[in-house]
Amino acid sequence: MRKRAASGPGSAPPATRQRMIEATMRLLQRDGYAATSWRGVVEEAGTPWGSAYHHFPGGKEQLAAAAVQLGSDLVVAGLEQCLEQSQTVGDGVRLWFSMAAKNLKQSRYRGGCPIATVALETAPQSTALAAVCGASFKQWETVLAARLRAAGLPGGRAVDLATLVVANLEGSLILARVRQSIEPVALAGETMGRLIDAEVAGSRAPSA
Amino acid sequence: MRKRAASGPGSAPPATRQRMIEATMRLLQRDGYAATSWRGVVEEAGTPWGSAYHHFPGGKEQLAAAAVQLGSDLVVAGLEQCLEQSQTVGDGVRLWFSMAAKNLKQSRYRGGCPIATVALETAPQSTALAAVCGASFKQWETVLAARLRAAGLPGGRAVDLATLVVANLEGSLILARVRQSIEPVALAGETMGRLIDAEVAGSRAPSA
Numbered sequence: 001m002r003k004r005a006a007s008g009p010g011s012a013p014p015a016t017r018q019r020m021i022e023a024t025m026r027l028l029q030r031d032g033y034a035a036t037s038w039r040g041v042v043e044e045a046g047t048p049w050g051s052a053y054h055h056f057p058g059g060k061e062q063l064a065a066a067a068v069q070l071g072s073d074l075v076v077a078g079l080e081q082c083l084e085q086s087q088t089v090g091d092g093v094r095l096w097f098s099m100a101a102k103n104l105k106q107s108r109y110r111g112g113c114p115i116a117t118v119a120l121e122t123a124p125q126s127t128a129l130a131a132v133c134g135a136s137f138k139q140w141e142t143v144l145a146a147r148l149r150a151a152g153l154p155g156g157r158a159v160d161l162a163t164l165v166v167a168n169l170e171g172s173l174i175l176a177r178v179r180q181s182i183e184p185v186a187l188a189g190e191t192m193g194r195l196i197d198a199e200v201a202g203s204r205a206p207s208a
Numbered sequence: 209m210r211k212r213a214a215s216g217p218g219s220a221p222p223a224t225r226q227r228m229i230e231a232t233m234r235l236l237q238r239d240g241y242a243a244t245s246w247r248g249v250v251e252e253a254g255t256p257w258g259s260a261y262h263h264f265p266g267g268k269e270q271l272a273a274a275a276v277q278l279g280s281d282l283v284v285a286g287l288e289q290c291l292e293q294s295q296t297v298g299d300g301v302r303l304w305f306s307m308a309a310k311n312l313k314q315s316r317y318r319g320g321c322p323i324a325t326v327a328l329e330t331a332p333q334s335t336a337l338a339a340v341c342g343a344s345f346k347q348w349e350t351v352l353a354a355r356l357r358a359a360g361l362p363g364g365r366a367v368d369l370a371t372l373v374v375a376n377l378e379g380s381l382i383l384a385r386v387r388q389s390i391e392p393v394a395l396a397g398e399t400m401g402r403l404i405d406a407e408v409a410g411s412r413a414p415s416a
Contacts, residue, residue: 032329034242109332116382117328121240123386124317134386160395163383164376167396171379174324175371178331178342187368188375195399 017055019045024067030110032117033064033129064118065132071114072136079143089147090197093165097189100169101182109180112173140166148196152203161199165192225263227253232275238318240325241272241337272326273340279322280344287351297355298405301373305397308377309390317388320381348374356404360411369407373400 023045027036038060042049056063078099083092104112115136123130141162148158172188231253235244246268250257264271286307291300312320323344331338349370356366380396 030333032240032242032325034240035329112328117240117325119382119386120320120325120328121243124388125238130386137383137386163392163395164399167379167383167392168372168375169379170382171375171377174327174378175345175375178327178338178345180332184371184375187371191372191403 016045016047016051019047020052020055020063021066021070023047024063025071025114026111028064028067028118029071029107029112029114033121036060036064061126061128065129068115068118068129068132068136072132072139075114075136076139076143079140083143083147088197089144089151089200090193090195092147093144093196094189094193097169097172097185097192100173101176101185101189104173104176104185105182109177112177113170116170116173137166148200151200153199154203157199161196164195168192224253224255224259227255228260228263228271229274229278231255232271233279233322234319236272236275236326237279237315237320237322241329244268244272269334269336273337276323276326276337276340276344280340280347283322283344284347284351287348291351291355296405297352297359297408298401298403300355301352301404302397302401305377305380305393305400308381309384309393309397312381312384312393313390317385320385321378324378324381345374356408359404359408361407362411365407369404372403376400 020041024036024041027040027044038052041063042052052063053059056066079092079096082095082099083089086092086095100113115133118129119133119137123133141159144162144165145155145158148161149155153161168188168191169185172184175184176182228249232244232249235248235252246260249271250260260271261267264274287300287304290303290307291297294300294303308321323341326337327341327345331341349367352370352373353363353366356369357363361369376396376399377393380392383392384390
């Protein structure tokens with residue numbers, strides 16, 4: 001009851017806000033920031049026109065920031081699931097790339113990374129959106145670096161490897177999308193998995 | 209005289225067309241496809257308004273395709289220069305990444321890859337633009353793969369490594385742009401250089 005009261009009398013149910021964020025995320029993935037309009041979001045979400053400004057008084061930038069954050073949270077959840085299901089960090093990374101490839105293919109190469117297009121369109125001009133995009137990539141790297149450290153890698157190298165993994169995912173998703181083939185993502189995932197396996201094994205070997 | 213006659217009497221000099229393409233390339237690098245308008249191009253290029261449709265009757269998509277092609281040609285020229293200046297393919301790739309990082313920093317993190325943003329915004333919906341973007345990445349990979357084969361790698365592996373190098377450049381440029389730091393590009397360049405060095409050395413070692 002408190003939640004309802006907080007949105008004011010006659011306001012849309014909380015689900016409307018969430019539906020708008022999810023719709024925006026899909027549109028940002030497919031078309032990017034500049035090509036995503038309020039009208040497009042309202043149509044995609046099937047929400048009342050008036051609710052857009054009610055829920056997002058900060059306009060399109062505020063809505064996009066919430067959508068990027070949701071996209072990033074979903075990526076983190078997927079990454080953590082992959083790491084937990086796998087025996088080694090290398091295998092977890094391979095699985096993460098293969099999930100990304102599967103999702104891209106299932107979307108008929110429309111649903112790429114929920115962050116990359118917005119990041120390239122807006123950084124560094126729109127500092128607010130660039131900050132959310134930057135924090136998203138950092139969030140993934142933090143999860144990866146923690147696992148790499150736990151597997152025995154020194155802190156600095158764990159951070160570098162995590163950055164490399166994210167760069168490989170992002171770059172290979174661009175190529176995959178343009179080519180309409182998941183091959184670049186499979187290749188990048190296998191390369192990163194092998195690099196991680198080798199470095200983890202090397203850190204465990206007795207030093208000379 | 210023939211050239212002038214071909215554009216018709218009273219038409220803008222050939223330089224106008226080129227200025228428009230160059231201006232569009234800069235705008236696509238900075239803002240992407242959807243955010244680049246005819247008006248913006250005309251202002252950036254300082255060309256007469258009427259010349260836009262005269263030179264590009266196919267509209268914004270035709271102009272963007274020409275700009276992506278110009279961007280790709282410049283990247284290829286840079287890549288070939290880096291490879292020629294270097295003793296090994298690995299060093300050539302390191303130099304290529306460091307040139308890309310330098311250019312990005314000099315543009316104050318506005319001028320990233322001339323292809324990536326357009327590719328993510330338009331693929332696979334706009335097949336014409338997606339095709340030009342795809343052909344651009346392929347063109348870079350072809351140059352790299354030829355050098356890797358010449359250095360002794362088997363054909364299939366040379367193609368895969370070339371794809372990986374381009375994916376690493378593209379992904380690390382996204383992170384660099386959002387972070388306003390060239391570190392991810394330096395890291396990816398060094399990683400790719402080392403991978404290539406190791407595989408080239410391995411292909412030369414006598415097999416067991």
